[in-house]
Amino acid sequence: MDTALHLDLPDFLARANARDLVLPRAEDRMRFVLELARENVAADGGPFAAAVFERDSGRLLAAGANRVVASGYSCAHAEMLALTLAQRQAGHYDLGRPPHPACELVSSAEPCLMCLGAVLWSGVRGLVCGARGEDVCAVGFDEGPKPADWPDELRRRGIGVTPDVLRDEARALLRDYQAAGLPVYNARLGA
Amino acid sequence: MDTALHLDLPDFLARANARDLVLPRAEDRMRFVLELARENVAADGGPFAAAVFERDSGRLLAAGANRVVASGYSCAHAEMLALTLAQRQAGHYDLGRPPHPACELVSSAEPCLMCLGAVLWSGVRGLVCGARGEDVCAVGFDEGPKPADWPDELRRRGIGVTPDVLRDEARALLRDYQAAGLPVYNARLGA
Numbered sequence: 001m002d003t004a005l006h007l008d009l010p011d012f013l014a015r016a017n018a019r020d021l022v023l024p025r026a027e028d029r030m031r032f033v034l035e036l037a038r039e040n041v042a043a044d045g046g047p048f049a050a051a052v053f054e055r056d057s058g059r060l061l062a063a064g065a066n067r068v069v070a071s072g073y074s075c076a077h078a079e080m081l082a083l084t085l086a087q088r089q090a091g092h093y094d095l096g097r098p099p100h101p102a103c104e105l106v107s108s109a110e111p112c113l114m115c116l117g118a119v120l121w122s123g124v125r126g127l128v129c130g131a132r133g134e135d136v137c138a139v140g141f142d143e144g145p146k147p148a149d150w151p152d153e154l155r156r157r158g159i160g161v162t163p164d165v166l167r168d169e170a171r172a173l174l175r176d177y178q179a180a181g182l183p184v185y186n187a188r189l190g191a
Numbered sequence: 192m193d194t195a196l197h198l199d200l201p202d203f204l205a206r207a208n209a210r211d212l213v214l215p216r217a218e219d220r221m222r223f224v225l226e227l228a229r230e231n232v233a234a235d236g237g238p239f240a241a242a243v244f245e246r247d248s249g250r251l252l253a254a255g256a257n258r259v260v261a262s263g264y265s266c267a268h269a270e271m272l273a274l275t276l277a278q279r280q281a282g283h284y285d286l287g288r289p290p291h292p293a294c295e296l297v298s299s300a301e302p303c304l305m306c307l308g309a310v311l312w313s314g315v316r317g318l319v320c321g322a323r324g325e326d327v328c329a330v331g332f333d334e335g336p337k338p339a340d341w342p343d344e345l346r347r348r349g350i351g352v353t354p355d356v357l358r359d360e361a362r363a364l365l366r367d368y369q370a371a372g373l374p375v376y377n378a379r380l381g382a
Binding site for chain 1: 192193194195196197198199200202205206208209259260262263264265266267271272274275276278279282283284285303304305306307308309311312313314333335336338340341344348376
């Protein structure tokens, strides 16, 4: 009888999570995340990565990448792994619980509908995005029916949103993935 | 160095997942799910459960329940666990992949924003709900900014929606939870 769910991390991601890293600048945090996304593609993953940092100090809490195909779990998006690993690190489901320092999620792309919800419930106080949702859809992924005013919905709940950080680099990564003919899964729109 | 994510299942849930169960009728599937939700509350979980069934035969694939507080992971909603355990069972991230029989998710309550997205990407072909979103919000939980026409968005993607199955029983369960003064976590609206 199985009594647990498991998700194995690829080596590069386990190593990233073991790092003692402090990145005070938003661009450096995003550069780190985009490099993880490239490593993830090389490790049979999707072109998405994300990481949770302490917002003010820039200390890395946890990093994730899209492992849907490799894990066999459709919820294994980058943001879900990063948030869950950060919560394991923090020892609590609420990353915003005092006295824990305020955290932010840095994602290589705007979250899909599922991950948007996950951001809401995670306790992070900020969301930093590279590529826009339209960039993600342009290569064939479905973002789901997100409300047009989703940044306002996050702000109403005390979560700041910073779009377009290194957007060009983030978009280039998606285009490279598409150009390589790699799998765009679960694009069921109209199917 | 941690190389995997784990989520331990409580005994009642591990046992439910080991069962060889066939429930042809929608009401019986929901009754099974509501019973799991009650067992979950008794096992320090939230008042939510869900299960994936083969839509036509009624064979149980997997069952989940809300384990946020116990696991320390905010994404450990009932639907996420049920879908992920079903995908482990099916050996694939797409439960709709032929020749796998069409599946449906039966949930004690309308999914929140995150779980709505998870339903979209899971490959299930149907969603059956007990309590409505408004019933969930009435006891203090936040469902997130779901689009008003979310059932249409699911249908557009080939996922049928059946609301209000044993709604009264499902709502009673939520009210009992509230009356017992048990924790309503992550209700950050306006916080």
